[in-house]
Amino acid sequence: MTSTVSTSEKVGESSGARGQDVDRTTPLLSVRDLQVHFPLKRGFIVQREVARVKAVDGVSFDIYPGETLGLVGESGSGKTTAAKAVVQLNKPGNGSVKFEGQELVGLSTSAMRPVRRKMGMVFQDPYGSLNPRMRAGDIVGEPLKVHGLADTKEAYREQVASLMTTVGLSPAMAERYPNEFSGGQRQRLGVARAIAARPSLLILDESVSALDVSIQAQILNLLQDLQEKYNLAYLFIAHDLSVVRHISHRVAVMYLGKIVETADAKDLYERPLHPYTQALLSAIPTPNPVHERSRERIILRGDLPSPLAPPPGCSFSTRCPIATDICSQTVPELKTLAPNQQAACHLATSV
Amino acid sequence: MSTQIESLTASPGSPKRKVSPLQYPAVVWQFIRRWPVIPVGILATLVFLAVFADFVATHDPNDQNLRSNLARPAWDNDYYENDRVGSKIETRHLLGADKFGRDVFSRVVFGTRVSLSVALVSMISGTILGAWAGIMTGYYGGLFDELMTRFVDVWNALPFLLIALVVSITVGQSVTVMIVLLIMLTWVGLVRNVRAEVLSLKTRDYIAASRIAGASDLRIMYKHIMPGITNLLLVLASLRVGGLILTAASLSFLGIGIPSRIPSWGAMISDGRDTLDEAWWISFFPGLGIFLTVMSMNFLGDWIRDRTDPRLRQLQD
Numbered sequence: 001m002t003s004t005v006s007t008s009e010k011v012g013e014s015s016g017a018r019g020q021d022v023d024r025t026t027p028l029l030s031v032r033d034l035q036v037h038f039p040l041k042r043g044f045i046v047q048r049e050v051a052r053v054k055a056v057d058g059v060s061f062d063i064y065p066g067e068t069l070g071l072v073g074e075s076g077s078g079k080t081t082a083a084k085a086v087v088q089l090n091k092p093g094n095g096s097v098k099f100e101g102q103e104l105v106g107l108s109t110s111a112m113r114p115v116r117r118k119m120g121m122v123f124q125d126p127y128g129s130l131n132p133r134m135r136a137g138d139i140v141g142e143p144l145k146v147h148g149l150a151d152t153k154e155a156y157r158e159q160v161a162s163l164m165t166t167v168g169l170s171p172a173m174a175e176r177y178p179n180e181f182s183g184g185q186r187q188r189l190g191v192a193r194a195i196a197a198r199p200s201l202l203i204l205d206e207s208v209s210a211l212d213v214s215i216q217a218q219i220l221n222l223l224q225d226l227q228e229k230y231n232l233a234y235l236f237i238a239h240d241l242s243v244v245r246h247i248s249h250r251v252a253v254m255y256l257g258k259i260v261e262t263a264d265a266k267d268l269y270e271r272p273l274h275p276y277t278q279a280l281l282s283a284i285p286t287p288n289p290v291h292e293r294s295r296e297r298i299i300l301r302g303d304l305p306s307p308l309a310p311p312p313g314c315s316f317s318t319r320c321p322i323a324t325d326i327c328s329q330t331v332p333e334l335k336t337l338a339p340n341q342q343a344a345c346h347l348a349t350s351v
Numbered sequence: 352m353s354t355q356i357e358s359l360t361a362s363p364g365s366p367k368r369k370v371s372p373l374q375y376p377a378v379v380w381q382f383i384r385r386w387p388v389i390p391v392g393i394l395a396t397l398v399f400l401a402v403f404a405d406f407v408a409t410h411d412p413n414d415q416n417l418r419s420n421l422a423r424p425a426w427d428n429d430y431y432e433n434d435r436v437g438s439k440i441e442t443r444h445l446l447g448a449d450k451f452g453r454d455v456f457s458r459v460v461f462g463t464r465v466s467l468s469v470a471l472v473s474m475i476s477g478t479i480l481g482a483w484a485g486i487m488t489g490y491y492g493g494l495f496d497e498l499m500t501r502f503v504d505v506w507n508a509l510p511f512l513l514i515a516l517v518v519s520i521t522v523g524q525s526v527t528v529m530i531v532l533l534i535m536l537t538w539v540g541l542v543r544n545v546r547a548e549v550l551s552l553k554t555r556d557y558i559a560a561s562r563i564a565g566a567s568d569l570r571i572m573y574k575h576i577m578p579g580i581t582n583l584l585l586v587l588a589s590l591r592v593g594g595l596i597l598t599a600a601s602l603s604f605l606g607i608g609i610p611s612r613i614p615s616w617g618a619m620i621s622d623g624r625d626t627l628d629e630a631w632w633i634s635f636f637p638g639l640g641i642f643l644t645v646m647s648m649n650f651l652g653d654w655i656r657d658r659t660d661p662r663l664r665q666l667q668d
Contacts, residue, residue: 086648087563116565129556133578139557143564151621193560203563 022249027062027098028233029086029201031053034059034095036078036085040308053287053307055081056255058095060325060334065200066227068234070248070265072241076304077239078257083203086235087119088112097118099201117147120194124206127187130178136189137174143197159196167192167222184215188222195226204236208243220247239286250340256315257307259334263341276316314346322347333343356373387654390647395558397644401464409445410454412461412614414666419452421630447632449622458614459636465615467644472597473530477537478588479601484538486546490568501541506539512605519607529608533595541587545580552579582659591650593645600641616641 037054041047045234056078063069071079085092088104097104099115107115121142122128130139141160143149150156161171167188178186187207194202204223208216224247240246244251252262253276261274272278280297286292297322300319305311311318317327326346332341337349372377383389400407426448427558484503488496515532522528552558552575561571596616602608603617611618616637623633 084559089559089562113565118564121560122555123560125556129560131555131557131575131578134574137541141559142561142566146561146565146567146570191558193564197564 008168017117020313022067024062024064024067026064026101028065028100029063030096031062031082032060032096032098032100032254034082034097035093036081036090040137045177051308054094054257054310055307056085057310058308059254059257059259060263061259063201063233063235065233066231067250068227068236068248069233070244070251071237071254072239072244072251073254074239074280074304076307077254078307079254080205081257083121083205083235083237083253083308087116087121087203113147116196117143117176118199119201119203120199121203121205122187122190122194122207124210126183126190126210127178129190130186132178134178134330135174136169136176136178136181137164137219138188139178140174140192140196143193146199149197149233163192163196166195166226168218183211184206184218187211187215187219191226192218195230195232197233198230200230201233204234204238206239209238209240216243223247240268241280254311256304258315258344260316261343262334263338263339267338267341271338271341273337273341273348274316274345275320275322275347277343279321314344316345387651388493390650390654393643394651395435397463397467397640397647400460401467404460404464408460409443410453410457412453412458413612414453417446419448419449419454421626422448422452423630424455424632435662445579446636447630449619449630449633450626455619455632455636458619459616459640461614462616462619462637463640465609465613466596466599466640467619469530469533469599469609469615470527470592470644473533473537473599474592474595476530476590478535478541478584478589480534481541482545482580482584483539484542486549486572486580488542489549490576491573496530501544503532503539503542510538512593515602516605516607524607524610526609526613529602531598536598537591537595540591541584544583544587546581546597548580549576552576586652586656586659589648589655592652593648596641596644596648617639 034056035054035058036145038051038053038055039049042050057343059078059082061069071082073079075201081090084090086097086104088107092105095105099118102115104112104115137160138155140163141150141156144156144159150159151242157174160174164174169185169188170193173185175180178189186211190207202223207223208219211219220243223234227234227305234247236244236247250262251265252259252266253268253274254260255276256259261268261277262271263273268277269281272281275298279300282296282298286295298321300321302319305315305318311328313326313328313330314320314323314332317323320327324347329344332344332346334344335348336342384495422444423447425443427447444454446459447455449455449458484499488499518532519528555575558571558575561575566574599615600609600617600620603615604621606618606621608617611614611622619637620634620641623630623635627634
């Protein structure tokens with residue numbers, strides 16, 4: 001395990017995740033035009049739809065084996081909804097989610113089960129994501145039981161013990177209940193459960209956001225170690241941009257249910273093309289006080305518009321500092337403006 | 352506070368911490384405050400009576416002896432031997448006898464068996480049924496939930512006594528009918544509570560994690576939902592037993608519950624009604640049984656509720 005990386009180092013550090021270059025020939029996960037709409041219903045017994053919350057509105061991305069895709073955006077931009085749609089927790093209304101070439105949208109629960117073995121998810125809240133009435137060992141071993149991966153009780157106990165060791169916990173802790181663990185230990189349990197069935201994709205839904213900075217670094221290092229060891233692909237959701245920069249190969253920026261910019265981590269942080277990305281990046285504090293004082297910040301006014309009534313044209317046009325007439329009229333498409341870098345903005349120019 | 356707790360945990364006379372004999376009442380009082388000693392003691396006694404009724408009872412509960420007609424309780428009566436040549440030796444009626452000369456004590460003891468088993472069976476079945484309905488409606492939601500919730504509303508609006516009356520007149524009186532009626536009364540009250548709890552449990556991340564791991568609905572319900580509502584069920588059930596015993600007694604009192612040949616508390620109260628001014632003991636002792644059972648169950652239920660609520664538990668400890 002590498003030495004603990006503090007956030008201050010992370011910001012100064014060059015972008016991009018550890019490890020070898022990712023082989024980008026066949027995607028592990030391929031999401032195309034994913035839409036998750038929540039209908040707002042009114043009425044007694046017979047309900048009619050009065051409005052539609054477009055939580056995720058046409059999101060597309062690819063994740064390659066062993067790659068980390070960072071998904072960033074402010075609260076309510078649809079990151080978590082998109083992630084849950086990928087693992088079919090929310091049924092997507094439209095679009096396609098292909099995992100290892102297999103279409104997941106519309107699969108029945110039983111047809112989905114073998115696929116679930118290859119996916120894991122780590123949640124934000126280390127307290128709510130572990131059943132308080134189950135022993136740690138049973139929590140970690142649940143995927144093993146569901147998929148029948150341990151033939152005997154002995155094998156089951158051994159596998160649980162090795163999982164606990166993998167995430168840096170003592171196998172003896174398997175007998176304890178979640179409330180006897182600290183936040184960081186609980187998150188390690190969450191990681192152990194997620195990797196129990198040897199998946200190839202992990203969804204990390206704000207998995208380090210609720211932790212202390214020092215614990216964050218430990219969990220991030222653990223995740224990177226696991227990625228190297230098992231060639232795991234990560235969909236890493238966060239709102240801490242420096243954490244995302246530290247761990248991601250590629251980054252996608254979401255705004256109001258849409259991806260507004262996607263690029264390699266290094267390119268995105270050095271040369272953001274979309275005005276929203278620029279504003280987001282300008283909000284990262286730097287640990288150097290002299291630099292911090294003189295730093296130029298783009299302050300966005302107002303809040304995220306309601307996804308019930310998104311603005312016409314570009315959804316960012318209401319808060320964009322450089323918006324012109326065209327922005328409130330036509331919806332911008334994602335355009336390739338630089339190698340491996342796409343942005344959905346009328347005014348962004350290619351490099 | 353800390354000395355209080357230590358004096359509680361240290362047994363009197365232990366070498367480490369001597370409790371002076373003057374402190375014994377305080378220690379005992381603390382113990383009683385902390386643990387439901389009295390309700391459990393009363394209930395244990397009643398259960399003992401119910402189980403060993405055949406050995407405890409001094410008479411056959413249905414044995415009529417007209418010479419003991421309205422005999423006073425033992426402490427208030429001089430029983431006599433051989434008042435007439437050839438007559439049997441009069442055995443004492445501990446708690447008196449009713450108008451047919453049946454021994455009240457024996458009838459109360461056998462009534463305990465009937466009343467407790469009716470309450471227990473209907474409570475357990477009603478809880479299982481209510482928990483099932485609550486889990487199903489809460490977990491699956493949708494149209495089933497809508498229909499079930501409305502059904503529960505309608506059910507709650509039905510006049511229970513009237514229905515019980517009609518059922519026992521058309522079907523006939525028996526212990527089984529009585530239990531079925533009580534189950535019908537009790538299960539609906541659980542549905543809403545359980546449903547609300549399941550709705551809140553369903554959104555927890557660990558349920559989502561289980562689903563992502565590929566767990567089936569059945570497994571999620573069994574492994575994650577059920578353990579989450581056991582405390583609630585325990586509290587609801589224990590708080591409801593008292594009401595069930597009262598209802599059973601009311602039905603028997605109205606003459607539509609348990610058939611009169613089987614001794615039951617409600618029917619005994621009803622029996623003593625006509626002679627209440629001269630023979631209070633016929634109604635009083637079964638009434639005392641009902642009172643003690645219901646009170647103990649309510650206290651025990653309160654205690655379980657307080658113990659299982661982590662916030663209250665912390666305050667107590």
